Amino acid sequence: GGGEQSPSSFSSIALETISDGYDEGGASQAESIEAYLDRFREIGSQTLAELIEEISGSGHPADCLVYDSCMSWALDVAKRVGIAGAAFFTFSCAVTNIYSLVQNGLLKVPLNPGSEILQPGLPPLQPSDTPSFVYVSGSYPAFFKLILDQFSNLDKADWVLCNTFHELEQEAVDWMAKFWPLRTIGPTIPSMYMDKRHEDNWEYGLSLLKPNSDACMKWLNVKPKGSVAYVSFGSVAVIGEDQMEELGLGLRRSKSYFLWVVREKEAAKLPKGFVEETSEKGLVVSWCPQLEVLAHEAVGCFVTHCGWNSTLEGLSLGVPMVAVPQWTDQSTNARFIMDVWKTGLKAQADKKGIVRGEEIAHCVREILDGERGKEIRKNTSKWKALAKNAVDEGGSSDKNIDEFIAKLVPI
Ligand SMILES: O=c1ccn([C@@H]2O[C@H](COP(=O)(O)OP(=O)(O)O[C@H]3O[C@H](CO)[C@@H](O)[C@H](O)[C@H]3O)[C@@H](O)[C@H]2O)c(=O)[nH]1
Numbered sequence: 001g002g003g004e005q006s007p008s009s010f011s012s013i014a015l016e017t018i019s020d021g022y023d024e025g026g027a028s029q030a031e032s033i034e035a036y037l038d039r040f041r042e043i044g045s046q047t048l049a050e051l052i053e054e055i056s057g058s059g060h061p062a063d064c065l066v067y068d069s070c071m072s073w074a075l076d077v078a079k080r081v082g083i084a085g086a087a088f089f090t091f092s093c094a095v096t097n098i099y100s101l102v103q104n105g106l107l108k109v110p111l112n113p114g115s116e117i118l119q120p121g122l123p124p125l126q127p128s129d130t131p132s133f134v135y136v137s138g139s140y141p142a143f144f145k146l147i148l149d150q151f152s153n154l155d156k157a158d159w160v161l162c163n164t165f166h167e168l169e170q171e172a173v174d175w176m177a178k179f180w181p182l183r184t185i186g187p188t189i190p191s192m193y194m195d196k197r198h199e200d201n202w203e204y205g206l207s208l209l210k211p212n213s214d215a216c217m218k219w220l221n222v223k224p225k226g227s228v229a230y231v232s233f234g235s236v237a238v239i240g241e242d243q244m245e246e247l248g249l250g251l252r253r254s255k256s257y258f259l260w261v262v263r264e265k266e267a268a269k270l271p272k273g274f275v276e277e278t279s280e281k282g283l284v285v286s287w288c289p290q291l292e293v294l295a296h297e298a299v300g301c302f303v304t305h306c307g308w309n310s311t312l313e314g315l316s317l318g319v320p321m322v323a324v325p326q327w328t329d330q331s332t333n334a335r336f337i338m339d340v341w342k343t344g345l346k347a348q349a350d351k352k353g354i355v356r357g358e359e360i361a362h363c364v365r366e367i368l369d370g371e372r373g374k375e376i377r378k379n380t381s382k383w384k385a386l387a388k389n390a391v392d393e394g395g396s397s398d399k400n401i402d403e404f405i406a407k408l409v410p411i
Contacts, residue, residue, distance in 0.1 A: 013205070018047040033142040041073045048077050063408045066161065069096075069150045075157055084408065086159035087150070091308050093164050093172035093184070094336060095329040097121045098130050100176070103151045110137035121175030129335040132327040143328075154180060159404060161185050163312070165390035165397050168341070168383070183400035187312040187387055193291055194316065195392035202291075208235045209263065209287040216259060216288045217296070223257055226300035229364045230293055230319075232261040233305040237326045243354050244269040247303075247324075250360025251282060256300070256368055258282045259293065294319050301367040302344075303360065306333040318384030320344050320376045322363040324355050342379045345372070 021043030022029050022036070030036035048065075055062050064084040067074035078085035089096050101107035101119055111117070111127040111134065118124055127135045133144040154160065163186035166173055176182050191198035220228065231251065233239060239247070248271045251258045258278075262270060264286045275284050290310070293299060294317040302314045303322040311333045314321045321344030323334035338346040345363045347355045367373040390397040 016051055018044060018051050020044055020047075037142065037146060044071070045073050045077050048074060049081055052077070052081050052083065064158070069160075070146055072149050072151075072153055075153055079156060084158040085156070086161050086404070087154060087157045089150075089160065089162045091163075091329050092311070092333060092336070093162050093169040093176060093182075094122060095131055095308075095332050096162065097172045097176055098134060098332065099147050100151050102134055103148045107134075109134060111135055121172040123171070123340060125332075125335065129332055131329045131332055135331075157181070159183060161404070163188050163308070165387060165395075167386045167390060167396065168315075183404060184390075185397050185401050185404070187316045187391065187397075189313060189316055189391075190291065191391075193295055194388050195395075197393065207287075211287045211289045212285040213289045213292070216283070216285055216293060219283045220259065220293065220296045220298045223298035225297045226368065228257040228259055228296075228298045229254065229301050229303055229322075229368070230259050230299045231303040232288070232290065232310065233324075233326065234307040234310055235263075236307075237305050239266060239269065239326070240354070241269045242352075245271050246354060246357045247360060248274050248278075249357025250355075250364070251357075252278055253357055253361040254364040256281075256364055257298075259288065259299075260284045261288055261290075262286065291317070301364055303364065306330040306337065308333060311337065312387075315341065315343055315380070315383050316387035318380045320367045320373065320380050322347055322360065322367060324360070341383055343376060343383055345376070 020027070020036075021039040027036050030039065052062050052065070062083055064086055065074060065078040066086045066088050067078075069087040069089045072087075075085040075087065091099075098107065098119075102109055107117065107119055111130065113127055116124050116126065117130065133140055133147060158181065160176075160180040160182040162173070162182060162184050164173070164184050165186055166184050169184070173182065173184055187194070190203055191201040193202075229251070231247070244266070247260075251260060252274075258281065260282060262284055267286065270284070275282075291313060294302060294313055299319060301322055302310070302319045303324060304310045304314060306321075306323050306325045306329075308329060311321075315337075321337050323337045323344055323346040325331045325334040325346075334346045337344040345366060347359050347363050349355045367376060389395045392398060
């Protein structure tokens with residue numbers, strides 16, 4: 001829930017809704033996150049079972065329930081009504097692996113701040129490279145519990161699907177596949193940006209907010225190739241006022257053009273007069289068509305919070321990244337961008353956890369004009385090709401999807 005725009009086109013997929021128990025007034029009526037999640041589990045289990053029943057009466061009964069891995073109760077519903085269940089993980093496999101290692105006790109929390117983490121399926125990591133729920137002990141306990149609960153009944157899942165591709169995360173995928181029927185099926189990016197096998201498939205079919213598409217594309221169309229830094233922090237992150245100011249300073253100081261997405265709710269934190277004073281080189285919008293923007297040749301780098309979708313999009317469309325992680329899984333994604341895939345630079349935060357304007361300007365400059373930028377662009381081209389191959393006919397993700405579909409035998 002909570003989306004401000006309704007789904008536009010789902011092509012062949014029909015969209016149904018179920019009640020989460022908060023039909024009047026929405027989730028904000030709940031006393032706490034815990035209360036919301038409890039009621040969602042309780043009411044959702046009933047309403048989801050009813051929906052599956054209803055569908056069974058139609059000409060196209062459900063064979064399998066693919067559920068967001070954070071709704072572990074949905075698997076119990078699938079089993080109760082006698083259909084297959086597939087957990088869909090929307091994080092990277094490395095992140096999912098870290099969470100599973102915490103859940104089964106191999107990785108003990110709180111982490112020892114000084115010691116390197118050496119665990120199966122992962123490169124050596126610093127504690128601060130793990131998701132914030134893990135390394136900031138005691139933070140967001142309700143979310144952390146939800147995250148660990150993903151594994152509570154996972155042994156009963158018929159499939160574990162991950163939005164990644166084998167070549168990208170071989171170590172984590174091979175390790176986790178020892179325990180679960182795990183298949184990589186990503187990147188789940190619309191076909192026209194990848195293999196182009198599905199001609200109408202330009203969009204996810206769901207946009208969280210309404211993009212200012214015309215303004216963005218018109219602005220980009222007249223900018224030279226590789227001259228623009230695209231800046232976005234996704235749909236959730238709440239940026240501190242100090243950090244916002246530093247971002248503004250950095251963009252002002254960097255020599256490049258910038259397209260900066262500042263969600264409406266965040267706009268009051270923009271430095272006073274910023275939009276007017278920088279209008280020669282910058283455009284600030286409340287939401288943009290991100291895939292279209294990343295695919296535009298004017299864009300030379302992506303300053304990102306490293307949400308997993310943005311990370312995959314940047315990597316698959318071949319855009320070098322400046323990683324400015326905020327919380328949850330983003331710190332892990334940032335580490336992989338910088339040191340494993342080598343498709344970007346991680347902007348270093350100061351002692352207060354703030355990335356200064358100087359640092360942002362420096363990273364953007366390095367990527368657009370520096371020596372390291374050249375090396376990074378070589379790597380981004382490589383990963384772009386590998387991502388496309390994975391979803392194209394006969395690629396690793398394509399084969400996994402075929403296998404999943406072939407084995408869905410109606411009962
Ligand atoms: O102006 C914009 C900005 C973003 N997007 C899209 O919005 C999505 C953002 O997704 P993501 O990068 O994953 O960020 P969040 O919305 O912040 O995602 C949450 O969920 C992710 C997946 O579980 C986690 O990895 C993140 O840490 C968590 O914040 C992407 O598809 C973007 O293309 C737009 O279309 N227009």
